[in-house]
Amino acid sequence: MNRYLPLAITALAILALATLFLVIAPGMQISAQGPSQGLKPYTEAEARGRAVYVSMGCLYCHSQQPRSLAQAPDAERGWGRASVAGDYAYDDPHQLGTMRTGPDLMDIGDRLPSQAWQLTHLYQPRAIASWSIMPAYPYLFEHKDKAGPDDVVVKLPAQYAPKSGVIVAKQDALDLVTYLQGMKRQYAPPKDGLRDNGYALIAEKQRDATDATTASN
Amino acid sequence: MTDKKPDPRRPDETFEPFEETRRIPWPVYSIAIALAIWGVIMLVQTSTAVEVADKTQKEVAKEDSTKLAQAAAPDLDAGKTLFADNCATCHGDAGEGVAGAFPPLHGSDVVKLGGAKAVTHIVMRGIGGKLNVNGDGYEGQMPAFGSVLSDTEISEIASYVATGLNDDAKTISAPEVADIRKVAGDKDPFDGGAGLAGLINDLPAQPNSEAADQGADSERVARLVGQGTDTVWACASCHGDKGEGIETVPRLAGLPAPYLAKQLHDFQRGTRFNDSMAYVAKGLSDREIGELANYYASMSSPSGAKPALQGDLKRGAQLAKQGDWSIGVPACFTCHGPSGVGVAPNFPGIAAQQPSYVAHQLAMWAGGSRHNSPLGLMAGIGKALNDSDRRAVADYLASLAPMPAMDKTELAAMESNIPVREGVDQ
Numbered sequence: 128m129n130r131y132l133p134l135a136i137t138a139l140a141i142l143a144l145a146t147l148f149l150v151i152a153p154g155m156q157i158s159a160q161g162p163s164q165g166l167k168p169y170t171e172a173e174a175r176g177r178a179v180y181v182s183m184g185c186l187y188c189h190s191q192q193p194r195s196l197a198q199a200p201d202a203e204r205g206w207g208r209a210s211v212a213g214d215y216a217y218d219d220p221h222q223l224g225t226m227r228t229g230p231d232l233m234d235i236g237d238r239l240p241s242q243a244w245q246l247t248h249l250y251q252p253r254a255i256a257s258w259s260i261m262p263a264y265p266y267l268f269e270h271k272d273k274a275g276p277d278d279v280v281v282k283l284p285a286q287y288a289p290k291s292g293v294i295v296a297k298q299d300a301l302d303l304v305t306y307l308q309g310m311k312r313q314y315a316p317p318k319d320g321l322r323d324n325g326y327a328l329i330a331e332k333q334r335d336a337t338d339a340t341t342a343s344n
Numbered sequence: 345m346t347d348k349k350p351d352p353r354r355p356d357e358t359f360e361p362f363e364e365t366r367r368i369p370w371p372v373y374s375i376a377i378a379l380a381i382w383g384v385i386m387l388v389q390t391s392t393a394v395e396v397a398d399k400t401q402k403e404v405a406k407e408d409s410t411k412l413a414q415a416a417a418p419d420l421d422a423g424k425t426l427f428a429d430n431c432a433t434c435h436g437d438a439g440e441g442v443a444g445a446f447p448p449l450h451g452s453d454v455v456k457l458g459g460a461k462a463v464t465h466i467v468m469r470g471i472g473g474k475l476n477v478n479g480d481g482y483e484g485q486m487p488a489f490g491s492v493l494s495d496t497e498i499s500e501i502a503s504y505v506a507t508g509l510n511d512d513a514k515t516i517s518a519p520e521v522a523d524i525r526k527v528a529g530d531k532d533p534f535d536g537g538a539g540l541a542g543l544i545n546d547l548p549a550q551p552n553s554e555a556a557d558q559g560a561d562s563e564r565v566a567r568l569v570g571q572g573t574d575t576v577w578a579c580a581s582c583h584g585d586k587g588e589g590i591e592t593v594p595r596l597a598g599l600p601a602p603y604l605a606k607q608l609h610d611f612q613r614g615t616r617f618n619d620s621m622a623y624v625a626k627g628l629s630d631r632e633i634g635e636l637a638n639y640y641a642s643m644s645s646p647s648g649a650k651p652a653l654q655g656d657l658k659r660g661a662q663l664a665k666q667g668d669w670s671i672g673v674p675a676c677f678t679c680h681g682p683s684g685v686g687v688a689p690n691f692p693g694i695a696a697q698q699p700s701y702v703a704h705q706l707a708m709w710a711g712g713s714r715h716n717s718p719l720g721l722m723a724g725i726g727k728a729l730n731d732s733d734r735r736a737v738a739d740y741l742a743s744l745a746p747m748p749a750m751d752k753t754e755l756a757a758m759e760s761n762i763p764v765r766e767g768v769d770q
Contacts, residue, residue, distance in 0.1 A: 196653070196654055196735075200731065202652065202653050202654070202700065202735075203653060203700065203703045203704060203707065203731070203734070203735065204592075204700075204704065205591040205592030205700035205701070205704060207591070208652065234591065237590055237591050238590070238591045238592060238593070239582065239593075240581065240582060240590065241577050241578070241581030241582045242581065243572060243577040243578060243581055244577050244581065244582065244620065247577070254623070255619050255620055255623050256619035256620075257619075280574075282572060282573070282574060282575050282576065282577055283575065284575050284623065284626075284627070285575070288575075313591075313652075
């Protein structure tokens with residue numbers, strides 16, 4: 128353990144190389160990508176809703192990164208096309224998530240555009256699906272005797288509705304739903320959109336090969 | 345370090361016998377260099393792979409726009425191919441039509457008098473009502489192709505119908521089609537021959553138009569669709585204002601009323617599973633279900649679907665038109681009607697249906713979690729199709745023109761057939 132200098136230099140060089148290829152190079156690649164065409168910046172209400180999304184920790188159970196068809200049948204599940212770097216241009220920090228205890232939410236605004244559905248579901252997921260393991264968020268709502276003129280009343284089945292009065296959504300719930308409704312990524316991805324297409328090309332080649340063998344049989 | 349006395353019970357931790365004498369062996373260097381070269385090659389290869397995968401979709405869009413830029417004479421050969429793909433299933437390969445069902449285009453008085461321009465209008469908007477062609481009466485149920493064909497494609501089809509199938513000399517160019525689209529693109533389908541008479545001068549006598557009869561129930565249904573009730577969400581909040589659907593939410597516009605009513609009853613009974621729809625159906629009365637079914641059955645709206653699953657459209661077209669007997673799958677169109685417009689009361693239209701919905705439902709038929717089709721027909725088909733076939737056929741159907749709304753008189757005749765909750769499963 129005498130050659131401290133060469134050892135230190137080698138260690139630093141390895142670290143520098145890793146940083147160059149894993150941090151700096153992708154950083155340059157991504158920063159060259161503008162927002163995808165068709166992606167709108169968040170409105171004020173959506174930005175507030177996004178803050179609620181972050182504070183509720185939705186990220187722990189919901190990802191925001193549909194995979195390409197070669198990796199998972201996300202498109203067939205109706206979760207939308209595979210996302211590209213430009214789709215996250217206005218997200219800082221992004222809410223990619225790693226767990227899929229619940230479904231991916233990148234495209235939820237296209238898939239479930241109904242404000243009323245979202246409010247019912249946030250108030251009590253079991254009102255819609257008895258098997259749902261999503262927590263209920265009653266503290267995003269208030270119980271009122273009578274709805275005011277601007278109140279949004281939550282539609283609830285008798286089993287979960289209060290005995291008297293109505294359940295109305297607080298501002299946080301409305302903002303969160305506005306954010307979810309705005310999660311739309313159905314526009315065409317940019318041509319130079321950065322993403323990991325997995326084994327799409329290989330899969331395509333294999334399919335062509337199978338087609339050729341089927342045809343020759 | 346040096347002033348510590350060595351402990352006889354423990355060997356010297358810093359003792360490294362080879363360190364000073366041996367150099368790093370050359371295989372280690374060569375492996376490191378080889379790894380680096382391999383890394384660079386992989387980096388280059390993967391980035392080309394991403395480009396190629398992106399190309400297919402984008403290239404198609406680009407080709408379309410370059411085609412549009414060439415305002416030259418329409419390509420009649422392309423028109424013939426497009427005719428075979430889009431029109432021939434009903435009107436016949438040579439435009440001869442089917443007596444009593446689909447009017448002829450070859451030698452048709454409508455085409456003769458109206459020319460390529462009238463054909464463009466009809467292709468774009470479709471027809472929903474009775475009409476006379478060459479003195480014979482037809483039901484008049486033509487899909488609107490405006491939302492699925494480009495201006496260039498419509499110009500090619502219209503020009504082919506006017507000059508290739510008939511002896512008209514005048515073709516129509518893509519910019520002219522674009523002008524027509526600006527004026528008429530988002531209008532409802534022609535109300536049969538009476539509607540066409542406004543477009544074409546000197547058209548022979550046509551049946552009277554059946555004015556849309558909005559019943560007394562319409563206001564209540566509109567509230568159900570637009571606002572929902574205290575417990576049930578508005579239909580339109582997911583299915584769209586025009587019932588065109590989105591992603592896994594199906595298109596409802598123009599589906600047969602008895603089919604729609606049966607599905608709602610099945611959701612209610614639990615013979616078709618979808619938590620959100622079960623919730624909705626349980627909050628609806630039989631009467632409301634009947635009214636809603638009629639509401640959506642009589643709705644005409646443009647296609648809201650486009651291929652989105654990277655399916656093989658050629659394979660999809662093959663499955664839809666011919667089927668594939670090697671896997672025991674009949675053509676979709678044998679039951680769901682020519683061009684997938686649907687055959688009331690049991691077979692819903694599948695043209696312009698959302699691709700994610702179709703692929704998802706086929707997977708559900710295959711897995712057995714949907715099992716409410718007459719005679720279990722769809723279960724066998726769903727099982728025979730593999731994943732890429734499901735995507736292919738779903739994408740192909742999404743590229744088709746939507747079916748027109750049902751005729752009012754037909755609807756009225758069918759109302760008595762709408763099954764009630766305790767009714768026999770069809």
